[in-house]
Amino acid sequence: xxxxxxxxxxxxxxxxxxxxxxxxxxxxxxxxxxxxxxxxxxxxxxxxxxxxxxxxxxxxxxxxxxxxxxxxxxxxxxxxxxxxxxxxxxxxxxxxxxxxxxxxxxxxxxxxxxxxxxxxxxxxxxxxxxxxxxxxxxxxxxxxxxxxxxxxxxxxxxxxxxxxxxxxxxxxxxxxxxxxxxxxxxxxxxxxxxxxxxxxxxxxxxxxxxxxxxxxxxxxxxxxxxxxxxxxxxxxxxxxxxxxxxxxxxxxxxxxxxxxxxxxxxxxxxxxxxxxxxxxxxxxxxxxxxxxxxxxxxxxxxxxxxxxxxxxxxxxxxxxxxxxxxxxxxxxxxxxxxxxxxxxxxxxxxxxxxxxxxxxxxxxxxxxxxxxxxxxxxxxxxxxxxxxxxxxxxxxxxxxxxxxxxxxxxxxxxxxxxxxxxxxxxxxxxxxxxxxxxxxxxxxxxxxxxxxxxxxxxxxxxxxxxxxxxxxxxxxxxxxxxxxxxxxxxxxxxxxxxxxxxxxxxxxxxxxxxxxxxxxxxxxxxxxxxxxxxxxxxxxxxxxxxxxxxxxxxxxxxxxxxxxxxxxxxxxxxxxxxxxxxxxxxxxxxxxxxxxxxxxxxxxxxxxxxxxxxxxxxxxxxxxxxxxxxxxxxxxxxxxxxxxxxxxxxxxxxxxxxxxxxxxxxxxxxxxxxxxxxxxxxxxxxxxxxxxxxxxxxxxxxxxxxxxxxxxxxxxxxxxxxxxxxxxxxxxxxxxxxxxxxxxxxxxxxxxxxxxxxxxxxxxxxxxxxxxxxxxxxxxxxxxxxxxxxxxxxxxxxxxxxxxxxxxxxxxxxxxxxxxxxxxxxxxxxxxxxxxxxxxxxxxxxxxxxxxxxxxxxxxxxxxxxxxxxxxxxxxxxxxxxxxxx
Numbered sequence: 001x002x003x004x005x006x007x008x009x010x011x012x013x014x015x016x017x018x019x020x021x022x023x024x025x026x027x028x029x030x031x032x033x034x035x036x037x038x039x040x041x042x043x044x045x046x047x048x049x050x051x052x053x054x055x056x057x058x059x060x061x062x063x064x065x066x067x068x069x070x071x072x073x074x075x076x077x078x079x080x081x082x083x084x085x086x087x088x089x090x091x092x093x094x095x096x097x098x099x100x101x102x103x104x105x106x107x108x109x110x111x112x113x114x115x116x117x118x119x120x121x122x123x124x125x126x127x128x129x130x131x132x133x134x135x136x137x138x139x140x141x142x143x144x145x146x147x148x149x150x151x152x153x154x155x156x157x158x159x160x161x162x163x164x165x166x167x168x169x170x171x172x173x174x175x176x177x178x179x180x181x182x183x184x185x186x187x188x189x190x191x192x193x194x195x196x197x198x199x200x201x202x203x204x205x206x207x208x209x210x211x212x213x214x215x216x217x218x219x220x221x222x223x224x225x226x227x228x229x230x231x232x233x234x235x236x237x238x239x240x241x242x243x244x245x246x247x248x249x250x251x252x253x254x255x256x257x258x259x260x261x262x263x264x265x266x267x268x269x270x271x272x273x274x275x276x277x278x279x280x281x282x283x284x285x286x287x288x289x290x291x292x293x294x295x296x297x298x299x300x301x302x303x304x305x306x307x308x309x310x311x312x313x314x315x316x317x318x319x320x321x322x323x324x325x326x327x328x329x330x331x332x333x334x335x336x337x338x339x340x341x342x343x344x345x346x347x348x349x350x351x352x353x354x355x356x357x358x359x360x361x362x363x364x365x366x367x368x369x370x371x372x373x374x375x376x377x378x379x380x381x382x383x384x385x386x387x388x389x390x391x392x393x394x395x396x397x398x399x400x401x402x403x404x405x406x407x408x409x410x411x412x413x414x415x416x417x418x419x420x421x422x423x424x425x426x427x428x429x430x431x432x433x434x435x436x437x438x439x440x441x442x443x444x445x446x447x448x449x450x451x452x453x454x455x456x457x458x459x460x461x462x463x464x465x466x467x468x469x470x471x472x473x474x475x476x477x478x479x480x481x482x483x484x485x486x487x488x489x490x491x492x493x494x495x496x497x498x499x500x501x502x503x504x505x506x507x508x509x510x511x512x513x514x515x516x517x518x519x520x521x522x523x524x525x526x527x528x529x530x531x532x533x534x535x536x537x538x539x540x541x542x543x544x545x546x547x548x549x550x551x552x553x554x555x556x557x558x559x560x561x562x563x564x565x566x567x568x569x570x571x572x573x574x575x576x577x578x579x580x581x582x583x584x585x586x587x588x589x590x591x592x593x594x595x596x597x598x599x600x601x602x603x604x605x606x607x608x609x610x611x612x613x614x615x616x617x618x619x620x621x622x623x624x625x626x627x628x629x630x631x632x633x634x635x636x637x638x639x640x641x642x643x644x645x646x647x648x649x650x651x652x653x654x655x656x657x658x659x660x661x662x663x664x665x666x667x668x669x670x671x672x673x674x675x676x677x678x679x680x681x682x683x684x685x686x687x688x689x690x691x692x693x694x695x696x697x698x699x700x701x702x703x704x705x706x707x708x709x710x711x712x713x714x715x716x717x718x719x720x721x722x723x724x725x726x727x728x729x730x731x732x733x734x735x736x737x738x739x740x741x742x743x744x745x746x747x748x749x750x751x752x753x754x755x756x757x758x759x760x761x762x763x764x765x766x767x768x769x770x771x772x773x774x775x776x777x778x779x780x781x782x783x784x785x786x787x788x789x790x791x792x793x794x795x796x797x798x799x800x801x802x803x804x805x806x807x808x809x810x811x812x813x814x815x816x817x818x819x820x821x822x823x824x825x826x827x828x829x830x831x832x833x834x835x836x837x838x839x840x841x842x843x844x845x846x847x848x849x850x851x852x853x854x855x856x857x858x859x860x861x862x863x864x865x866x867x868x869x870x871x872x873x874x875x876x877x878x879x880x881x882x883x884x885x886x
Contacts, residue, residue, distance in 0.1 A: 001064045002027055007073040008034030008080045013118050015040060016145035017071035017096060020123030023132050025069055025094075031055045033080035037224055043144075057081055067092040072119040074105040075275060094455075096122055098149075100266055102275055110455040117162040118149035124165035129459075129496070136173030143174040151231065156259060156279050194219070195229050198244060199237070205298065207305050210262060214243045214297060216290055222249035227282070230255040243268070243301075245285075245293050252285040252293050261392035268300050311394060312387035314423075315408045315416030321346045324353060324375040331374045332361040342405040344417060345378050352407040352414050354378030360614045367618060376648045377614045381641030384409040385418070398423050402599045453493065453584060454592035460498055472504055472544070473586030475517045481508020484568055484583035484595065491579050494604055495634075502544045505571055505583065510534065510548030517546070547571075569597050576623045577630065578603045578610045603639075610639040617649040624649060624688065625666035632679040643686075650687045664751040667692075671728035677706050680735070693739060693747060702737065709734040709803030716799055719819065725795040729757075733764060733800040741766050764797040772801060775810045784853035786813045787821045826851040827863045828870070836867070837876045847874055 004021045006014030010032055018030055031054060036044070057080070065085040074097045076083045085091060086106070093108030098119045114122050120142045127134065134142070146166050150158040153166075170176075194217070202215040215233070223229075223246075230244040234257050241263050244255045254272055256265035258279050265281040272293075274283020285293050321344040322334060331343050335358045343361075345354035356378045364370065364377055383397055384407045397403045404420040457466055469485065476483035484505045492499035506513045511527050514534035518525035523544075527534040532548035549571040572581040572595070583595040603610050609627050611617065617624055624646050631638050638646070670679045683689055684698040713727055736744050744765050748758040771789055780786050790798065790813075802814045828851060830844050838844070847870060854860045860869050 001029065001061070002067040002069065003060060003065050003082070003085075004028045004030050004069040004071065005033045005079055005082050006071045007075075007078040010034070010036045010040060011072075011145075011148065012037075012040055012043070012141075013120055013145040013149045014072040015044075016142045017119045017123055019138060019141060020120060020127060021069050021071055021096065023127060023134075023138075024123075024130075025067075028067070028069060029055050029060065031057055031060055031082075033057065033078075033082050039224070063088060065091065067094065069094045069096070070106065070108075071096045071123075073097055073099065074113070075102065076106050077104060077273075078275070098122060099275065100277055102266075102270060104275075107452075110458055111452055112455050113451075114161075115157075115159070117153075117155060117158040118146045118165075120145040120149070121159070121162045121165040124168060125161065126459075128168060134169075134172045136175065139169040139172035139174040140178050143169040143176075144179050147179055157277055191223075191225055191229055194223065194226075195232055198229060198233055202233075205301065207301050208262075210241070210260070210305060212241045212243070212263065212301055212305065213237075213239050214245070214294065216245040216294055217247075218290055219246060219248035226253070227255050230257065241265075243297055245290060245297065247290040252288055252290055254283045254285060254293070254297070256281045256283075261390070263301075263305050267304055268297070271300050271304075272296075306391070309391045310387065311385050311389040311406075311408050311418060312416070314391075314394065315387070315418050316422065317416035319344055319407075319414050319417050321350075321414065322374070323347070324373060324378075326374045327371050328356070328361050328364045328374055328377065329370040331356050332358070332365060332370070335361060342419075343374075344405075344407060344414065345374055346414055350413045352382075352384060352409060354380050355382055355405055363613075363615050364618075367615065369618065376651075377618075377645070379614060379641060380644060381610075381639060382407070386410060387415055394418055394423060401602070451594050452592045453594050456493060456496075457592060460493055460496055465500065468502075468542075469586055470588070470591060471521070472517065473588055473591055475520060476506060476508070476513060477587050479508060479513050479516055481506050481510075481513055482568070483513070483586040485586055486572065486583045487575070487580050490582045490584055490594070491604065493584075494582075494601065500542065502542070504544060504546050504586070505549050505568060506546060507549045507568055510546050514546045517544070568595065572597060573612055575612065576616065576620075576626055578612060579630070579636075581612060607634070607636045608639045609636050610642050611645065614645060617645050618652070618654065621649055621654045622662050622666045624686070625663075625670060625683075628679050628682045628686075629666075629670050629673060632676075632682065633673055646686055660752045664753055667732075667751075668728045671731040675710060676731055677710055680706065680731075692735065693743060695738065696735065702735075705734050705737055705803050706731070709799065712799045712802040715815070716795070716818070721818075723795055725799065729761070729764075729796045730799045730803070733761070733768070733796065734803050736761075736765060737804055739765075741769070760794070760796075764794060764800065767793060768797050768801045768804070772804055775805060775807065775813075779807065779809055779813070782853075782857050783813075783816070783821060784856040787817060787853075787856050790814065790817045791822070821856055824852065824855055826855055826860075826866055828866045833870075836870065838874070839877060843874070 002025055004018050004025060006018055015036075022028060022030060034057075062081070062085040065082075065088055068082065068085060068091060070079060070082075070093065073079065074095050076086055086093075093106055094110040095106060095108045096112045096119055098114060098116050098121070100115070101113075112122050112126070116122060124142060124146075143166055146162055146169070147153075149155075150162050153163060166174075198215050198217050201217055202213050205212045205214060226244075226246055226248070230242060233239070233244070234242045239257075240259045242255075242257045243265075246253050246255075254269060254274065256269050256276070258265040261278075264278045266276045266278050269276050269281035269283040272283035272285050274281060276282055288296065320334065320338050320340060322331060324345055324347065326334075326345070335341070335343055335356075341358050343356050344352055345356060347353050354375065356374045360377055360379075361374075364372065369377070382403060382405075383401070385393055385397070387408055387410050389408070394406065397406055398418075398420050406418045407414050408416040408418060457469075461469075472483050472485075484507075485502065486505045487503045489499050489502055510532050511529065511534055514525050514527060514536055517523070518536045521536070521538055523536045523538045525534055525536050534546045536544045536546060538544070549568050568583060572583060575581045578598055578600040581598055582600045585591060585593040585595065598612060609631050611623065611627075627638055627642065627646065630636060670676050670683075673679060680689075681698060689696040689698065709730060713725070713730060716725060736747070739747070741762060745758070745762050747753075748761060753761070771793070774780075774789065780789060790801075793801065795818075798814055798818060802811055805811050805814065826848055828848070830840070830848075833844055833847060834840060838847070850873065851860065851866055851869065854869050855866075860866045
């Protein structure tokens with residue numbers, strides 16, 4: 001049995017999420033775990049058009065539940081009697097929720113948890129992705145839920161996704177009149193009286209400089225809309241915080257609201273046994289009178305609320321700094337002299353322009369760059385704060401954005417700095433309030449960044465791939481190691497893109513792991529002992545690249561890397577860009593857990609390409625071409641600081657020191673993209689084309705040739721011919737249009753192009769140039785002449801010729817050659833000629849060539865006309881002569 005349920009005292013978000021879940025689990029039973037809020041009960045009673053089949057809780061055999069789908073909560077204590085089935089053997093739990101994490105949260109094989117204003121918003125996203133249709137009534141109900149849980153989009157928990165979801169629902173027929181009927185904001189006369197009483201009872205406590213309002217009221221009977229009254233009180237008085245206590249119908253309740261980061265309503269409610277968001281929470285308080293509950297609330301406020309500390313109180317001053325003209329050697333000397341890890345770089349107006357770390361300075365000196373100015377390798381992508389910034393602002397930069405060093409700026413000039421250590425010193429005497437992400441330091445990713453992705457994997461990947469991933473983890477467990485899926489597979493999974501290029505990193509012996517995996521799956525194993533890597537090819541052809549976790553370091557700029565064994569964190573740190581520096585645990589006990597040490601998800605969300613460290617392009621300039629390829633393919637943008645570092649690498653002319661296969665491979669990868677022209681223009685903008693050849697420029701003529709080449713390739717692709725064509729070769733020939741054959745040969749030599757491809761490029765370049773000149777001077781009129789002119793060109797050469805040919809007649813001739821002429825041949829063959837009486841020998845070749853020309857020129861069109869043509873132009877030999885007699 002499958003059951004869909006929500007929290008007790010269900011609201012519209014709980015109901016709508018259950019209905020949405022039923023769209024995903026059509027075989028599941030709908031059942032409330034307990035009572036519903038009054039406005040929801042009214043809705044279900046009054047609206048006959050909204051009819052749903054709900055099972056009574058008492059009619060559901062708990063021991064037969066095999067899958068429990070829980071929506072709008074993850075706490076087992078909030079699902080009523082359904083908590084009894086949590087101990088069922090093999091119970092499969094699926095969770096959908098928008099509330100913050102709590103220690104009491106359940107965990108499931110599928111988890112869709114997102115910090116949005118409504119759980120229904122999460123479901124709308126899933127339904128849209130899967131193309132599931134909604135009736136206008138279903139759209140109305142889901143819109144009600146979003147309107148209610150976001151306070152008509154006025155609560156600070158509201159996200160852009162909530163408005164997008166509501167807009168989509170309106171497009172599916174959601175009825176705003178029905179929404180306003182049940183999500184009403186007007187208060188009844190009784191509720192106005194209660195509001196007045198609540199306001200009269202309110203008292204303001206000043207705790208650590210913050211004004212906190214506490215109100216309490218005792219009521220003889222239960223009031224469903226008490227939370228609405230509390231909300232109205234807060235809006236009317238424009239309060240930052242409000243804690244409302246009420247004793248009604250024999251029980252005490254807390255409604256907590258907060259608009260400021262210094263007061264976490266959810267944390268306070270949880271200490272009462274309740275839960276909720278930082279901005280909105282509630283609790284049912286057991287075994288305490290109203291007076292006792294107020295006393296405990298005041299104690300908790302003193303415990304949880306901290307004084308509002310400002311940046312001016314935390315910053316260090318005066319600031320040790322240096323000018324942009326400082327050399328890296330001089331910066332390193334200052335870093336060591338003052339025993340600091342980061343040096344602030346300021347201009348002559350004392351405005352912050354960059355940061356240089358001890359790590360970057362030391363690495364730069366190791367690479368022989370000590371005399372370069374710090375401006376070449378300093379970090380320019382950083383945020384500053386004013387002296388009035390709050391502790392919450394500081395924590396956001398240091399914890400969420402991983403910025404360890406914050407310049408404090410007043411009127412444009414540096415007034416002080418705040419470091420990660422400063423923040424730790426402030427919080428160290430109050431461990432309960434040190435964010436876990438701050439304590440984990442650099443050794444562990446934050447909890448927000450190592451969320452479980454099994455639910456996402458189930459959405460994007462098929463069952464066979466998930467089973468394979470589980471097997472990869474099981475084999476790692478058996479060999480005493482840890483397996484991680486890394487790189488593009490993880491990136492694309494987070495982008496909801498299916499990617500079957502599996503790269504696996506092993507903490508342990510990667511080669512031994514590969515051999516064991518190959519044996520278990522019946523695959524072929526090819527190992528590379530020097531690099532600790534292997535490729536396992538499965539029986540179905542799928543390839544799995546396996547590497548031992550490693551750290552690469554470079555002896556000098558643009559050198560090949562030296563490899564050492566390392567951990568997963570250092571392995572990820574050596575990767576090219578943040579979007580490719582995430583991993584997923586594959587071992588059974590942590591399967592599906594995301595590893596994100598470097599805040600990579602933010603760059604994925606912001607659609608930004610950023611390198612992991614400032615010397616990345618110096619160590620490996622080919623990363624520049626990968627950055628351009630990713631930027632254009634994914635529609636991302638190279639980050640401002642990363643682009644600056646690219647320009648520095650170009651200025652250093654590192655490419656003059658770094659030739660060979662790796663550069664050529666990156667170039668072919670760019671030219672193999674679906675449309676590489678934007679990437680080629682980006683290369684030109686960054687000054688990279690001159691490294692292909694000093695004279696290479698994107699002028700109007702080359703721009704036209706590239707565009708004509710793209711159109712030719714698109715045309716050829718749509719023909720669906722059984723004729724392979726290597727696109728990158730066509731574009732490379734297009735780029736080399738203005739080069740001589742000698743220069744093309746020199747290019748191939750310089751970049752170690754494989755011999756076969758080198759010979760092909762030179763041959764096609766020579767042939768296309770010759771044919772192009774002939775067609776430009778005097779276009780042959782007969783198809784047969786054109787055919788013989790074009791017949792020896794490869795498909796790549798033909799498409800290149802089409803790209804550089806200006807005349808329409810020339811393009812038409814090439815297209816006819818590709819689609820018709822190259823497939824033509826006479827119906828008559830050698831056997832037919834022998835039957836006609838012609839003696840075998842060189843004459844056969846002459847006749848068949850003439851026959852092909854006649855066919856191309858339209859002089860013959862079938863076997864009969866071919867026979868007539870042969871007899872007219874080639875006389876039969878004399879019988880006696882044919883037998884050797886005079």
